Amino acid sequence: MASTKLKGNPVALLGADINVGDKAPVVTLVAKDLSEIKVGGASEKTQIIVIVPSLDTAVCAQETRTFNTKAAAISDATVIVASMDLPFAMGRFCTTEGIENLQVGSDFRDKALASAYGVLIADGPLKGLSARAIFVVSKEGKVIYKEICPEITEEPNYEGALCALKEAAAPSGGHTCGCGAR
Structure with a gap:
């Protein structure tokens, strides 16, 4: 069972153990306008x-603000930010913060994303929410980068995810930033 920490205290995570090289599960999220968003699996663009x-x-x-800024410069990938927030709250956040370069999707209905990607918090004060994580999925639907943040209260390794994106776009063996993308 995977784990992370919340303010230094261990937190267990539930769900599948998805790793680099695995096929990314396809799940459905709810967009801020209540439409459905499919994430994971094969796609026309690499997915963050x-x-x-x-x-x-x-x-x-x-x-989310940081990825919104970085997404503005990315044409060959789709950035999706997912949480358990209600779609209405996500929409309000995007409007207030000027979030326009990425998609937001809610996992509130059935926690499918958190379960399928192994980031559903099993215990503690945030039980039932998702841990902080990033998965980069190639156009072919393979996980090429995975980060479950070791501490929920800290920001992720932005450059690691963006490096994996560059790695996915490079010809075989062309880009080696050390991010572990395959």
Whole structure:
């Protein structure tokens, strides 16, 4: 069973153990307009799936703003930020913060994303929410980068995820940043 920490205290995670090289599960999230968004699996573009506990926290809000800025310069990938927040709250956040370069999706209905990607918090004060994580999924539907943040209250390794994106776009063996993307 995977784990992370919340303010230094161990937190168990539930769900599948998805690793680099595995096929990325396809799940359905709810967009801010209540339409459905499919994430994972094969796609026309590489996917950066950013998973956060709630947009209503300072670290999650900052992470989303950072990816929104970085997504503006990315044409060959789709950035999706997912949380358990209600779609209405996500929409309000995007409007207030000027988030326009990425998609947001809610996993509130059945926690399918958190379970399929092994980031569902099993215990502690955030039980039932998602741990902070990033998965980069190639066009072919393979996980090429995985980060479950070791501490939920800290921001992720942005450059690691973006390096994996570059690695996915490079011809075989062309880009080696050390991010572990395959």
